[in-house]
Amino acid sequence: MREPFIYKGTIPRIVFGAGTVAKVADELVNLSRHRALVLSTAHQEADAKALAERLGAVCVGVFSGAVMHTPVEVTLEALRVFSDKGADCVISFGGGSTIGLGKAIAYRNNTPQLVIATTYAGSEVTPILGQTDRGIKTTVRDLSVLPETVIYDPELTYALPVNMTVNSGLNAIAHAVEGLYAQDRNPVSSMMAMEGIAALHRALPAIAGDPRNPAARSDALYGSWLCGVVLGTVGMALHHKMCHTLGGTFDLPHAETHAILLPHTVAYTEAAVPHLLAPIAALMGTDRAATGLFDFARAIGAPSKLQDLGLTSRDLDKATEIALQNPYWNPRPLEANGIKEMLQKALEGARPGSS
Known part of the structure; x- marks a missing residue:
């Protein structure tokens, strides 16, 4: 039922x-x-x-x-x-x-x-x-x-540089990923989310190999549209809160921040709702959505370290403090030590699940 x-x-x-x-x-x-x-x-x-x-x-x-x-x-x-x-x-x-x-x-x-x-x-x-x-x-x-x-x-x-394409595409995927475990998720938004993620999962590697591939460019734009619709339909959670915190406070570039943080915010949340993220793990061919997203991002040349964007270890306490102010709802509640540990991994570019 x-x-x-x-x-x-x-x-x-x-x-x-x-x-x-x-x-x-x-x-x-x-x-x-x-x-x-x-x-x-x-x-x-x-x-x-x-x-x-x-x-x-x-x-x-x-x-x-x-x-x-x-x-x-x-x-x-x-x-x-x-x-x-x-x-x-x-x-x-x-x-x-x-x-x-x-x-x-x-x-x-x-x-x-x-x-x-x-x-x-x-x-x-x-x-x-x-x-x-x-x-x-x-x-x-x-x-x-x-x-x-x-x-x-x-x-x-067609002329969008591959690095901007990759970061922008992962930004779009982030919208859909959070839609899968949103508090107000529904069958229609979840269907759109997986269709959008799947389209970008096909398109981004093809564009990395041939930036002017018409079919891949069309697929990527179609996928980003669907992911955007999900963003506008249901509420967002930890991932978007963290991106807004880092972007607004430390002036980090928007799409790159999304691309780097996504596997880590998913790892934090996946611990509470692995069943809701199982479709992504299956699409990526991995046991966990977080590791699948991390490996996919690396394979298409996405950035992996927040320190490469200018964030330092000295900034993590402030970022954690701001993230905990007026926090977005999240399936796994936001907890200071866990958030700081997550940011540390993203700072260094460590694969989720590694020690």
């Missing part, structure tokens, strides 16, 4: 397929918007400006100041540009940093958002906004930050 559950879908309009970036103008018409502000990071500014030029009169400008962890001061600057340009919507072109900025703007002025996803962040299909103010990262869950339309064009990911 199945356990009782509640499922509520929040998926925005999805436009998926090669060449779909050409449909941006049509999608603006569908939203009844005519004065779009294009958002990007400085790294993707040239692509954002090229998009703005193609859109012509329906685009009022480009703001290329998006950065990691969505600092509030950057959001306020973007809001001023939005107002000065008389924009009536935003187009977020890029990955998690740009998508986060678009959400932060919408949270404050309720503007419609169209996202053109160029990484595997997954946040484009969630009603979740993470933002940083004076070194503390907090999370808001509100339907006002959910984009109205998302365009997934695999061709835009």
Whole structure:
């Protein structure tokens, strides 16, 4: 007999397929918007400006100041540009940093958002906004930050460097992994989680071998979409709490932090609910999900040590203390010694289960 559950879908309009970036103008018409502000990071500014030029009169400008962890001061600057340009919507072109900025703007002025996803962040299909103010990262869950339309064009990911692909893909997998043991999990979200993980498990090694493999790039984008839907449907736990703590407090890069921490946070939680993580262990061909994820990440060239990102052993006490403040629900309760031991292994890149 199945356990009782509640499922509520929040998926925005999805436009998926090669060449779909050409449909941006049509999608603006569908939203009844005519004065779009294009958002990007400085790294993707040239692509954002090229998009703005193609859109012509329906685009009022480009703001290329998006950065990691969505600092509030950057959001306020973007809001001023939005107002000065008389924009009536935003187009977020890029990955998690740009998508986060678009959400932060919408949270404050309720503007419609169209996202053109160029990484595997997954946040484009969630009603979740993470933002940083004076070194503390907090999370808001509100339907006002959910984009109205998302365009997934695999061709835009062909040039994504393999290291960014791997880290972004593991970031997406983390969303789905936590969905499997979420307090409010349900059969639909769990099915999406395993389908998304399986797609990325197929795609990432293929991309590492051939970065412009069309089928693998399409599979990776499909998998990241499903993992993102899981993130937006059910609650997250220890893994996301730790990533927010390390990212917001120590300014660690978002995707790399997810990639390194995932096997270790899974090892901590798996001790309490091995049956819920058994499907991942089976997919990876291992006895434990944590070791399977660690070995998979190493095989595709992912980073493995937090110390390589700049974290030091002196930071672990502070990280543990912050993680225990307003902790997320987790199947295995958060305990200081266990959290610090987990972080020590992640700092050194030790394989979960090793002494």
